[in-house]
Amino acid sequence: xxxxxxxxxxxxxxxxxxxxxxxxxxxxxxxxxxxxxxxxxxxxxxxxxxxxxxxxxxxxxxxxxxxxxxxxxxxxxxxxxxxxxxxxxxxxxxxxxxxxxxxxxxxxxxxxxxxxxxxxxxxxxxxxxxxxxxxxxxxxxxxxxxxxxxxxxxxxxxxxxxxxxxxxxxxxxxxxxxxxxxxxxxxxxxxxxxxxxxxxxxxxxxxxxx
Numbered sequence: 172x173x174x175x176x177x178x179x180x181x182x183x184x185x186x187x188x189x190x191x192x193x194x195x196x197x198x199x200x201x202x203x204x205x206x207x208x209x210x211x212x213x214x215x216x217x218x219x220x221x222x223x224x225x226x227x228x229x230x231x232x233x234x235x236x237x238x239x240x241x242x243x244x245x246x247x248x249x250x251x252x253x254x255x256x257x258x259x260x261x262x263x264x265x266x267x268x269x270x271x272x273x274x275x276x277x278x279x280x281x282x283x284x285x286x287x288x289x290x291x292x293x294x295x296x297x298x299x300x301x302x303x304x305x306x307x308x309x310x311x312x313x314x315x316x317x318x319x320x321x322x323x324x325x326x327x328x329x330x331x332x333x334x335x336x337x338x339x340x341x342x343x344x345x346x347x348x349x350x351x352x353x354x355x356x357x358x359x360x361x362x363x364x365x366x367x368x369x370x371x372x373x374x375x376x377x378x379x380x381x
Contacts, residue, residue: 191288193221196235198283199276205267206289209330212262214291216248216270219255221284229254233283235274242266262291265330292323 196202208214218237222229239248239258242265248258262268272285 191286193284193286196272196274196283196285198274198281201271201273202285203269203271204287204289205269206291207266208262208268208291209326210262210265212292213259214262214268214289215257215259216287216289217255217257218272218285218287221286223284232277232281235272235283235285237270237272239268239270241268 192204194202206214216239220229220233220235222233234252234254236251237249237253237256238246239260240246241263247260247268250256270287270289272287274281274283
């Protein structure tokens with residue numbers, strides 16, 4: 172069971188740490204992509220418009236704007252009328268970080284293709300530069316990658332445990348509220364039924380039917 176949990180964590184890290192996408196962006200529309208990032212994790216992103224005709228330069232109409240925000244809505248990166256760009260920051264808090272792309276309205280409508288590569292954690296490191304700066308051999312580089320991966324797994328397991336405890340606390344609080352709400356509803360129903368019974372009894376007594 173523990174081995175299965177570790178495998179799930181590894182798969183989660185490898186799938187969420189790197190997010191390479193290619194999507195279409197229409198003029199006058201917005202496309203947003205979210206990434207769940209832990210605090211103190213390094214994250215980098217690169218984006219560019221795919222040239223539909225490599226033989227010719229990219230037309231000025233194929234430009235867009237981009238904005239990256241934190242879970243609290245703080246702006247971390249903005250760019251307007253660009254065809255390529257990149258960003259990098261260290262997450263200050265846990266949560267979903269949002270990258271939104273939009274293109275100005277154009278007539279006739281234009282559809283552009285955007286490549287977006289978003290990496291965080293271990294995947295955000297430039298290992299080629301690490302190897303050059305440290306003058307390490309292949310084996311040592313692989314050990315560095317393995318060490319950082321194990322560290323990420325360790326941190327991810329603690330993070331998932333904290334999230335589980337938060338969800339359990341939330342479920343308990345919700346269950347407690349539902350219990351008192353059900354008790355109050357039952358009390359109100361019985362009170363209304365008692366008042367109706369008393370009213371009908373008084374009415375029939377006045378009419379001398381009982």
